[in-house]
Amino acid sequence: MKSRRQTTKVRIxxxxxxxxxxxxxxxxxxxxxxxAIAGGAEGEVAEFGTTTGELRRLVEWLLEQGITHVVMESxxxxxxxxxxxxxxxxxxxxxxxxxxxxxxxxxxxxxNDAVWLALLLRKGLIRPSxxxxxxxxxxxxxxxxxxxxxxxxxxxxxxxxxxxEEANLKLDxxxxxxxxxxxxxxxxxxxxxxxxxxxxxxxAVGRLRSKIPELIPALEGNFRGHxxxxxxxxxxxxxxxxxxxxxxEQEIGAFAPPFESAVQRLIEIPGxxxxxxxxxxxxxxxxxxxxxxxxxxxxxARVCPGNRQSAGRSKSGSTGKxxxxxxxxxxxxxxxxxxxxxxxxSAQFKRLRPRGAKKAAxxxxxxxxxxxxxxxxxxTQYRDLGGDFFAKQNLEGQTRSYVNRLKKLxxxxxxxxxxx
Numbered sequence: 001m002k003s004r005r006q007t008t009k010v011r012i013x014x015x016x017x018x019x020x021x022x023x024x025x026x027x028x029x030x031x032x033x034x035x036a037i038a039g040g041a042e043g044e045v046a047e048f049g050t051t052t053g054e055l056r057r058l059v060e061w062l063l064e065q066g067i068t069h070v071v072m073e074s075x076x077x078x079x080x081x082x083x084x085x086x087x088x089x090x091x092x093x094x095x096x097x098x099x100x101x102x103x104x105x106x107x108x109x110x111x112n113d114a115v116w117l118a119l120l121l122r123k124g125l126i127r128p129s130x131x132x133x134x135x136x137x138x139x140x141x142x143x144x145x146x147x148x149x150x151x152x153x154x155x156x157x158x159x160x161x162x163x164x165e166e167a168n169l170k171l172d173x174x175x176x177x178x179x180x181x182x183x184x185x186x187x188x189x190x191x192x193x194x195x196x197x198x199x200x201x202x203x204a205v206g207r208l209r210s211k212i213p214e215l216i217p218a219l220e221g222n223f224r225g226h227x228x229x230x231x232x233x234x235x236x237x238x239x240x241x242x243x244x245x246x247x248x249e250q251e252i253g254a255f256a257p258p259f260e261s262a263v264q265r266l267i268e269i270p271g272x273x274x275x276x277x278x279x280x281x282x283x284x285x286x287x288x289x290x291x292x293x294x295x296x297x298x299x300x301a302r303v304c305p306g307n308r309q310s311a312g313r314s315k316s317g318s319t320g321k322x323x324x325x326x327x328x329x330x331x332x333x334x335x336x337x338x339x340x341x342x343x344x345x346s347a348q349f350k351r352l353r354p355r356g357a358k359k360a361a362x363x364x365x366x367x368x369x370x371x372x373x374x375x376x377x378x379x380t381q382y383r384d385l386g387g388d389f390f391a392k393q394n395l396e397g398q399t400r401s402y403v404n405r406l407k408k409l410x411x412x413x414x415x416x417x418x419x420x
Contacts, residue, residue, distance in 0.1 A: 024117025169221030271337030
């Protein structure tokens with residue numbers, strides 16, 4: 001017997017012009033192709049350079065055309081100076097994802113791309129990318145530059161470890177932080193030509209002095225001339241990078257006052273400190289009204305399971321690209337939160353760790369992002385649910401599990417509740 005198909009009649013109408021006075025800009029390094037549609041059925045295409053004077057002339061031309069809305073693709077960093085100049089005009093700016101506004105195959109020219117962008121904008125068919133205000137973008141540039149310097153310093157430390165390994169100096173097998181106070185004092189002495197292991201071990205400070213018997217054999221190296229030269233240069237490079245990082249942190253602190261109230265809320269989350277809170281705010285801003293829900297916030301950042309289903313079957317749920325800078329900060333904070341005691345986030349990490357440590361860290365990062373949305377949107381304080389939150393959710397099941405395990409070990413178990 002054939003099943004009856006249900007049909008619904010719909011009325012097809014032309015798409016309305018949501019933004020009649022719109023312009024699309026095809027951005028390149030040296031030239032801009034602009035299509036302006038000012039209410040009528042025809043548009044006007046023009047080309048401009050990318051120098052500051054040409055961009056100001058572009059603003060004047062758009063104002064003469066009566067343009068109110070402007071869209072451009074997020075092409076590398078080339079769109080940023082154009083955006084900064086157009087901000088001075090009375091335009092509603094939109095940044096489009098290049099994959100979402102790709103033109104039809106066989107019609108790829110600069111002029112066609114500009115016309116296509118203008119048409120999509122006019123019909124309201126572009127989902128704008130999130131571009132934070134200028135003060136947030138300034139803080140973002142500083143925080144990202146600081147993160148890059150930290151990565152460079154980490155690579156220098158790895159090169160130091162390589163030189164020490166080639167010279168058979170095993171300091172990193174005893175010292176947990178090779179570039180800590182004690183480690184740097186010993187390595188600088190080695191760079192100056194000191195070879196006596198006992199004198200080198202005596203440079204240890206603090207709790208590391210209890211490991212002097214282990215340090216003496218580890219500091220007996222076999223350096224050659226070029227290896228000592230490389231060690232001195234790497235130590236100098238490490239010091240220069242540390243000074244630059246410190247200067248960036250001071251500059252970040254100068255941009256921090258407008259975000260102070262948000263920072264005070266975020267540092268209450270386990271795993272966060274002041275710099276990590278500022279780094280998150282530099283990527284997201286502090287206005288959560290842009291993201292209508294914590295789910296949309298997590299989906300924008302791609303710090304959530306992927307959604308890929310076809311023919312009733314779920315496929316690979318990878319998170320996608322998203323904001324790699326924000327994800328790196330959140331995962332780093334998630335690892336820090338995993339080592340806290342008696343907190344909800346550490347309990348969540350331990351609960352999910354059997355599925356994989358990286359998956360557990362990503363899940364904690366997802367929870368952190370949702371917490372951030374609520375703290376900033378509701379203007380409330382963080383309240384931890386406690387490390388026993390998950391245990392309380394299934395108290396009977398956990399009790400039954402422990403009893404069964406004891407019975408398998410050969411014990412007869414009798415439970416007596418303790419009075420509250």
